[in-house]
Amino acid sequence: MIDDDDRDLMRQVKRYLRRVNELPDHEAVPTLTPLGELISEHLGTEASAVSVVHETIADHRLVDADIALEVLAGDGLLVGVSGGEQRHQQGLAEFVSNPYLRYAPGPVDYAERATGPDSSRRVVSLGLRLLRFEGHPLAVTQRAAARQYGREAAMVEIMGGEPEVVTRFLAALRAAMVEHSVLRGQVLSFQPTEYGREAGATFLVRPSVASDDVVLPEGVLEEAVQHVVDIGAYREELRRAGQHLKRGVLLYGPPGTGKTLTVRHLLSITPGTTAVVLTGSGIRFVTAAAEIARTLTPAIVVLEDIDLVAMERHSSPQPLLFEVLDALDGLDGDADVAFLMTTNRVEVLERALAERPGRVDLAVEIPLPALAERRRLFRRYAQGLPFTDAALDAAAERAAGVTGSFAKELIRRSVLRASRDGRAPGDDDLAAELERLLDAREQLTRSMLGAASPGEQGPHAAGPTGSFGWYAG
C-alpha cells in the first residue's frame, strides 16, 4: 500500500529527477574515458580537444575499407570498445570524453562478410585503430552499418592533430579501397530487403555460356559481342583517337527468346570485368551499381527487364527510369563501362529513350526464332537423346512462333513422357508432346514460354520468364 507520505516523497523525488534531467550538459564536466586516455597518449595531445572527421562508406564497401585500413595501419594497435550497447550509437568523440559512460579498450567487434561467391572475410564491425600515417599519429574507428540503430552506412572516423594529414589519410584510404577491392572482377547483384533498402551486394558465380549455346540469327550475337566486348578490348586505341568508351546496349524481343542467355554469354567471355546485375525491383540500386562500375572499370552494368521500372506507378512519372538514364548519363564517357539492358516490352521504353537520346547506342533485336533457328534450337536441346533429325526438323517446322524456352520445355516433356512408361524417349513422344503444347488448352503455358499465339508474332505474351534463371545458375 502506498500512503500519502510515500506519495509525497515520490513526488519530491520525481521533481528532483526532472531538474537533474534539465541540467544543461556543459555543466557536467567532460571527463576523459580510459579509451580517451589511451587515444590522448597515442596522439600526444588531449584527445577531447581534437576534432573528428567522418567518412561515410556504403556498407557493401566495408570489406574494402577493412582491408585498406589494415594495410594503412601496418603494425598499429587495434582495440575494441567496451561500454555496452551505447557504443553502437555513439561516436569517437563520445568514446573519448564522456561524463556518464566510461568507455574503455575491450574486445573488437567482428562480422563475417562475403568476398566472393564462396569466400568470406572476418571484418572489424566496430573497432579503433591507433596508427601512424606519414609518421603522424592518428586514431581511426571503423564500423559497419547498423540498421537496428538507424545507421544505414558503414563509417570511418578519424582523429588527428593536423587536418592536412587527416585529408591525405582519407585520400590514401579511398585509393587503397579501390586498389584492394574485393568487388573488382566479380559478378555482383543487389538484393532489396522487404523494406526497400539494400541488403548488400551478393556475389554471383560468373555464368558459363558458350556462343554455341546461344541460338540466334546470323550476326545478332556477334553484334552485341562487338559492342560490349570489343570496345573494351580496344580501349587504348579508342582512347588515343579521342573516342568514348561508355556504351549502352538494349536487347529487346519477346519473352523467352534468349536475351538473358545473351547477357550470360557476354559475362562468360569477359572474365575480370566487374559486373553488377540488377533485376526488377533491384534496379533501384542503379546509382550504387554505376558507382561501383565507375570505380572498378572495366565494368558491365546489367539492367534486366528494365520495362518493369518504366511501368512502376509513382506520383511523379517514372522517377526510377530517369534515375537509370541519369546513371548512364552521369558516367564519364572515358569510363570503360557497358550498360546492358533487356526488355520484352520495348514500346514502353521507346519514348523515354527517344526523349533523352544518347544513352543507348545500340539496340539489338532478339527475335522469335525463324525456321532455321528453330531447327538448331530443337537439335541443341535434344543433343544426346535418341530423336531422329527428321522428327526434330518436322517439330521445328510445325512449331512456328515458339521460342527457345519452348524448345527446351518440349524436349523435357518428351523425355518425361517416356520415363513414365519406363522406356527411352522416341520420335512419337516428341510428336505427342508437341501436339499437347500446341493444343489450345496449353495457351497459357505457351505464352509463359514466350510463344506467340497462332497468327501473331509479337511480344504480347506474359511477363518475364527467364530473368530469375540467373540465380538458378
Ligand SMILES: Nc1ncnc2c1ncn2[C@@H]1O[C@H](COP(=O)(O)OP(=O)(O)OP(=O)(O)O)[C@@H](O)[C@H]1O
Ligand atoms: N536463342 C536461344 N538459344 C538457346 N536457348 C534459348 C534461346 N532462347 C531461349 N533459350 C532457352 O530458354 C531459356 C530462357 O531464355 P531467356 O531467359 O534468355 O529469355 P529472355 O529473352 O531473357 O526472356 P524474358 O524476356 O522473359 O526475360 C534459356 O535459359 C535457354 O535455355
Ligand SMILES: [Mg+2]
Ligand atoms: Mg530475361
